[in-house]
Amino acid sequence: xxxxxxxxxxxxxxxxxxxxxxxxxxxxxxxxxxxxxxxxxxxxxxxxxxxxxxxxxxxxxxxxxxxxxxxxxxxxxxxxxxxxxxxxxxxxxxxxxxxxxxxxxxxxxxxxxxxxxxxxxxxxxxxxxxxxxxxxxxxxxxxxxxxxxxxxxxxxxxxxxxxxxxxxxxxxxxxxxxxxxxxxxxxxxxxxxxxxxxxxxxxxxxxxxxxxxxxxxxxxxxxxxxxxxxxxxxxxxxxxxxxxxxxxxxxxxxxxxxxxxxxxxxxxxxxxxxxxxxxxxxxxxxxxxxxxxxxxxxxxxxxxxxxxxxxxxxxxxxxxxxxxxxxxxxxxxxxxxxxxxxxxxxxxxxxxxxxxxxxxxxxxxxxxxxxxxxxxxxxxxxxxxxxxxxxxxxxxxxxxxxxxxxxxxxxxxxxxxxxxxxxxxxxxxxxxxxxxxxxxxxxxxxxxxxxxxxxxxxxxxxxxxxxxxxxxxxxxxxxxxxxxxxxxxxxxxxxxxxxxxxxxxxxxxxxxxxxxxxxxxxxxxxxxxxxxxxxxxxxxxxxxxxxxxxxxxxxxxxxxxxxxxxxxxxxxxxxxxxxxxxxxxxxxxxxxxxxxxxxxxxxxxxx
Amino acid sequence: xxxxxxxxxxxxxxxxxxxxxxxxxxxxxxxxxxxxxxxxxxxxxxxxxxxxxxxxxxxxxxxxxxxxxxxxxxxxxxxxxxxxxxxxxxxxxxxxxxxxxxxxxxxxxxxxxxxxxxxxxxxxxxxxxxxxxxxxxxxxxxxxxxxxxxxxxxxxxxxxxxxxxxxxxxxxxxxxxxxxxxxxxxxxxxxxxxxxxxxxxxxxxxxxxxxxxxxxxxxxxxxxxxxxxxxxxxxxxxxxxxxxxxxxxxxxxxxxxxxxxxxxxxxxxxxxxxxxxxxxxxxxxxxxxxxxxxxxxxxx
Numbered sequence: 001x002x003x004x005x006x007x008x009x010x011x012x013x014x015x016x017x018x019x020x021x022x023x024x025x026x027x028x029x030x031x032x033x034x035x036x037x038x039x040x041x042x043x044x045x046x047x048x049x050x051x052x053x054x055x056x057x058x059x060x061x062x063x064x065x066x067x068x069x070x071x072x073x074x075x076x077x078x079x080x081x082x083x084x085x086x087x088x089x090x091x092x093x094x095x096x097x098x099x100x101x102x103x104x105x106x107x108x109x110x111x112x113x114x115x116x117x118x119x120x121x122x123x124x125x126x127x128x129x130x131x132x133x134x135x136x137x138x139x140x141x142x143x144x145x146x147x148x149x150x151x152x153x154x155x156x157x158x159x160x161x162x163x164x165x166x167x168x169x170x171x172x173x174x175x176x177x178x179x180x181x182x183x184x185x186x187x188x189x190x191x192x193x194x195x196x197x198x199x200x201x202x203x204x205x206x207x208x209x210x211x212x213x214x215x216x217x218x219x220x221x222x223x224x225x226x227x228x229x230x231x232x233x234x235x236x237x238x239x240x241x242x243x244x245x246x247x248x249x250x251x252x253x254x255x256x257x258x259x260x261x262x263x264x265x266x267x268x269x270x271x272x273x274x275x276x277x278x279x280x281x282x283x284x285x286x287x288x289x290x291x292x293x294x295x296x297x298x299x300x301x302x303x304x305x306x307x308x309x310x311x312x313x314x315x316x317x318x319x320x321x322x323x324x325x326x327x328x329x330x331x332x333x334x335x336x337x338x339x340x341x342x343x344x345x346x347x348x349x350x351x352x353x354x355x356x357x358x359x360x361x362x363x364x365x366x367x368x369x370x371x372x373x374x375x376x377x378x379x380x381x382x383x384x385x386x387x388x389x390x391x392x393x394x395x396x397x398x399x400x401x402x403x404x405x406x407x408x409x410x411x412x413x414x415x416x417x418x419x420x421x422x423x424x425x426x427x428x429x430x431x432x433x434x435x436x437x438x439x440x441x442x443x444x445x446x447x448x449x450x451x452x453x454x455x456x457x458x459x460x461x462x463x464x465x466x467x468x469x470x471x472x473x474x475x476x477x478x479x480x481x482x483x484x485x486x487x488x489x490x491x492x493x494x495x496x497x498x499x500x501x502x503x504x505x506x507x508x509x510x511x512x513x514x515x516x517x518x519x520x521x522x523x524x525x526x527x528x529x530x531x532x533x534x535x536x537x538x539x540x541x542x543x544x545x546x547x548x549x550x551x552x553x554x555x556x557x558x559x560x561x562x563x564x565x566x567x568x569x570x571x572x573x574x575x576x577x578x579x580x581x582x583x584x585x586x587x588x589x590x591x592x593x594x595x596x597x598x599x600x601x602x603x604x605x606x607x
Numbered sequence: 608x609x610x611x612x613x614x615x616x617x618x619x620x621x622x623x624x625x626x627x628x629x630x631x632x633x634x635x636x637x638x639x640x641x642x643x644x645x646x647x648x649x650x651x652x653x654x655x656x657x658x659x660x661x662x663x664x665x666x667x668x669x670x671x672x673x674x675x676x677x678x679x680x681x682x683x684x685x686x687x688x689x690x691x692x693x694x695x696x697x698x699x700x701x702x703x704x705x706x707x708x709x710x711x712x713x714x715x716x717x718x719x720x721x722x723x724x725x726x727x728x729x730x731x732x733x734x735x736x737x738x739x740x741x742x743x744x745x746x747x748x749x750x751x752x753x754x755x756x757x758x759x760x761x762x763x764x765x766x767x768x769x770x771x772x773x774x775x776x777x778x779x780x781x782x783x784x785x786x787x788x789x790x791x792x793x794x795x796x797x798x799x800x801x802x803x804x805x806x807x808x809x810x811x812x813x814x815x816x817x818x819x820x821x822x823x824x825x826x827x828x829x830x831x832x833x834x835x836x837x838x839x840x841x842x843x844x845x846x847x848x849x850x851x852x853x854x855x856x857x858x859x860x861x862x863x864x865x866x867x868x869x870x871x872x873x874x875x876x877x878x879x880x881x882x883x884x885x886x887x888x889x890x891x892x893x894x895x896x897x898x899x900x901x902x903x904x905x906x907x
Contacts, residue, residue, distance in 0.1 A: 314871075386692045447863050471853070472852060474848075476761075476762060
């Protein structure tokens with residue numbers, strides 16, 4: 001018995017020791033890989049599902065794609081509003097007078113990383129043929145591409161190349177490598193956003209050898225020429241290390257848009273004249289739960305960056321407008337508040353005769369009155385306060401504040417709550433509790449989405465809309481509800497949109513008639529005048545005339561009561577004081593990461 | 608003190624032999640002497656009254672309305688404060704009582720009925736095809752993890768508000784069926800069943816008119832246990848987004864609390880937890896008391 005007791009005690013002690021050792025362990029990045037090396041630990045709320053640029057459909061995938069691959073153009077690190085700059089391209093393109101031909105020179109001497117896919121395992125030089133190949137992949141159904149919309153119908157010959165079987169050995173007339181370092185793009189019609197499209201993760205340049213060697217595995221095994229290369233990747237984190245072959249391009253702060261007045265306190269001057277990347281290891285932790293991300297950030301020795309969760313705003317902020325941290329946070333962290341490059345909005349699906357188009361013009365007028373009444377019932381201030389910490393920016397229409405075409409003087413009547421006006425409008429058009437149609441509100445099962453529904457239903461009740469006629473339909477996943485939107489199954493669609501590039505065209509296309517379901521026009525708005533203006537503006541370069549057209553289109557949407565819009569969230573970025581950076585996740589996302597530097601020890605007043 | 612000559616109770620406090628005695632009388636008498644059980648019953652009745660009031664629209668009618676500002680502290684107007692969008696947390700927690708009773712009653716009644724019938728049939732036809740089929744079905748359903756099964760049913764029923772009820776009923780009947788089956792195997796050996804056979808009473812009549820009523824004590828206890836299990840499961844499922852779709856429940860309130868406790872607001876968490884704790888504890892006391900009272904070995 002005594003022996004058994006001793007064995008039992010010893011086993012228990014061993015177990016306890018193992019467990020306690022596990023509890024005490026700090027999450028060090030990739031174990032020995034970080035020893036003696038400069039490490040930056042970033043955090044994101046989701047993990048990318050693929051590292052293949054043809055599937056870089058979201059900000060998470062873009063964060064990786066543009067850091068392990070190169071794109072012809074990029075966005076300046078610090079300039080706001082966003083400005084393009086040549087990246088892999090050797091300067092700006094030569095553009096023909098008819099705006100249909102772009103000739104782009106590529107920097108010589110850029111090499112892919114060493115990889116067994118190349119002859120002798122040594123990365124070869126990147127050429128114009130690689131750019132052609134990478135864009136062609138979006139027109140090869142076998143790659144499951146998601147970025148073809150950027151060039152479809154715009155770059156000549158790609159659709160024909162696809163129709164002919166997507167044979168990479170056959171040329172596409174509009175996309176040609178003239179020589180080793182020169183690319184020619186022939187457009188079917190002027191495309192002012194072409195260079196923006198070449199800055200997307202979708203346009204990242206991949207080597208054909210690696211794609212063919214790794215097949216489906218290529219999605220998890222990037223072989224690029226970007227500032228970093230992959231060490232490991234799973235659903236909880238990705239570890240990248242400095243690409244030793246990355247070209248030497250010293251940082252010119254002025255050219256990057258540095259503004260000492262607003263960006264002077266972040267230590268960015270330290271990177272001037274040095275060639276990125278500045279850290280040896282870049283780790284990105286994917287932490288979905290805001291509280292877990294916050295805890296990891298405030299712990300001090302884990303992730304060095306986060307955004308402030310809404311529920312922490314009161315604890316962290318001394319002032320919301322302007323955004324200012326409390327002294328205890330100011331002392332420990334750098335911060336930066338920025339409006340997102342996107343917006344939150346709701347649209348009526350006009351394919352539903354209860355709310356939208358109707359064969360009877362009289363009924364269609366009544367439907368419009370109903371939509372306008374619902375818009376008047378919507379309380380943007382309360383929505384902002386409840387779900388966006390009261391720091392989001394509410395504005396009329398769909399031209400978001402981060403684009404130059406935004407008009408701060410647009411009348412705000414469409415975002416001003418008017419319950420009495422809504423009731424009057426309903427009464428004038430013969431609507432009452434008995435004949436109001438059932439409004440099915442689709443949402444995913446999350447608590448926040450559910451509360452948004454309840455808030456909306458409560459507002460409608462105030463204008464006489466019976467609670468029983470505002471019906472919740474829950475979908476298990478975001479994919480399920482997206483499918484319902486695409487299939488035009490819901491009369492009311494609440495969603496968000498992140499800009500692909502800083503041009504109002506990117507949001508105005510959401511209401512372009514030919515983009516109706518299953519395209520991006522979920523409202524199925526069909527207005528010949530709007531469509532005509534869209535087509536006219538879509539081939540124009542940025543100009544006051546184009547801005548005028550954009551604003552006119554915006555006004556049409558407001559007047560037709562198509563959407564309840566909009567709000568752009570404000571994100572408050574926090575990062576440790578020993579990190580030199582200006583983080584940003586808008587427009588492509590993640591292009592700042594190659595400029596991040598970490599001080600050897602915390603600055604005075606730091607952790 | 609002198610005892611009356613014809614006392615209603617004997618020396619041990621049990622009902623006098625002069626009255627017509629049944630096991631039910633004895634059980635009722637025993638139940639009434641169980642203070643914890645009676646307290647539990649009183650609390651359950653209080654909750655039930657609250658649920659009836661909600662169903663009749665007497666109170667908690669404004670559970671869905673925006674009645675105040677974001678995360679207001681407890682006050683005379685809002686006893687547990689308000690939630691993220693300004694809804695009254697007390698009204699929502701009271702409304703959730705009706706949800707708990709609706710789910711508990713539906714699941715307890717149907718799962719007990721199903722378990723009783725299938726258990727009785729399996730027990731009566733023990734060793735035959737019917738028995739093997741029911742036992743096989745119980746084994747199969749038992750082998751599937753409960754929440755996995757619920758998720759599968761919820762997914763298959765595509766957002767149907769009764770997916771949760773179906774999932775619970777399809778698993779909760781099993782325990783009842785096992786107990787009833789065992790009891791019926793024992794009962795079918797007794798003389799009254801033999802006699803029924805002898806005079807030519809059809810088999811199903813024997814099962815449903817003579818045997819099943821004798822398992823009522825099991826069904827009664829099991830229904831209270833199932834009721835509690837259903838309430839707890841509903842809260843967990845709603846918390847996970849698999850439960851109540853359009854309405855309010857303590858599970859949804861606790862799910863809501865996950866976005867507010869970090870901000871230092873605990874109204875949803877406290878209201879839902881306290882009310883659920885009260886009801887579950889009361890039902891547990893009642894269930895224990897019923898089990899003691901209806902246990903034939905203790906009653907006799």
